[in-house]
Amino acid sequence: MRKLLLFFFILASALLHAQSISIDQLRKAYYKLNTDSTACAELYAKINKTNSTDNLINGYKGAVSASMANHVKSRQEKIKLFNSGKKLLEQAIATDSANVELRFLRFTIQTNCPKALGYYRQAGTDKKYIIAHLGSLKNTSFKNKIIEYMLSSANLSAEEKKQLHAGTKK
Numbered sequence: 001m002r003k004l005l006l007f008f009f010i011l012a013s014a015l016l017h018a019q020s021i022s023i024d025q026l027r028k029a030y031y032k033l034n035t036d037s038t039a040c041a042e043l044y045a046k047i048n049k050t051n052s053t054d055n056l057i058n059g060y061k062g063a064v065s066a067s068m069a070n071h072v073k074s075r076q077e078k079i080k081l082f083n084s085g086k087k088l089l090e091q092a093i094a095t096d097s098a099n100v101e102l103r104f105l106r107f108t109i110q111t112n113c114p115k116a117l118g119y120y121r122q123a124g125t126d127k128k129y130i131i132a133h134l135g136s137l138k139n140t141s142f143k144n145k146i147i148e149y150m151l152s153s154a155n156l157s158a159e160e161k162k163q164l165h166a167g168t169k170k
Contacts, residue, residue, distance in 0.1 A: 021050050026060045027142050029147070030105075033064065034112060037071040044068045055095050056102065062088025063105040066113070085109075086119055101135045104146055111155045127155060129166050 026047070028056040032039040048063050065085030069078040089109065093102050104124045130150065138141040151161055 012108065012126070020052075021046055021057070023056060023060075024053075026065070026153070027066075027139075027145070030060070030063070031145065032140075033067040034070060040064070040068055040071050055092050056099065059089055059092030059099075059102040059105055062086065062092060063109055066109045082117065082119075083128075098133075100130055100137055100146075103129050104149075107155075108149070111153060127160065131160060134164070 011079065024149040026043075029039060029043045033043065034040075042069075044064050047064050048058075050057065050060075050061070053056065062085045065088065066082050067085070069082040069085070072078055086109070087105055089102070093106060094100070096102060107123055107130060110120045110126070113119055127150075130146065134143060134146065137146070147164060149163055150156055156164070
């Protein structure tokens with residue numbers, strides 16, 4: 001009987017561990033989503049097995065789902081994935097609208113999705129918010145990734161890029 005209980009305890013622990021994903025893992029994998037369909041599918045599968053109540057993870061879950069829409073063939077599936085992702089991301093932002101990382105996730109989705117989807121209206125506000133509040137991020141590596149992404153974005157003016165550079169030197 002003890003062996004059976006020990007077996008189930010080990011199995012349950014393994015399942016719980018397999019279903020967790022860290023913010024650092026999400027941050028590292030996020031930049032590959034638009035260009036690597038395999039990486040996107042793997043992250044989508046992993047994050048959807050996660051039963052997290054963490055608002056930031058749920059924001060990532062939404063962004064990953066919306067990104068996954070780029071890699072499926074069926075038009076119906078594309079719309080389903082995009083809309084469910086958008087809904088999750090918007091819920092996360094509604095819960096914590098001051099979170100620079102969540103606003104960055106929305107900016108990346110809105111600037112990469114087709115305008116016909118109508119999900120682009122907050123991109124300008126998010127861009128300004130990110131530039132103004134980038135200094136509040138504690139994770140230097142992630143902050144540098146955001147800066148790199150923003151500087152390569154066609155959605156920033158020369159003046160905004162200059163502001164971004166100036167903000168990083170503080």
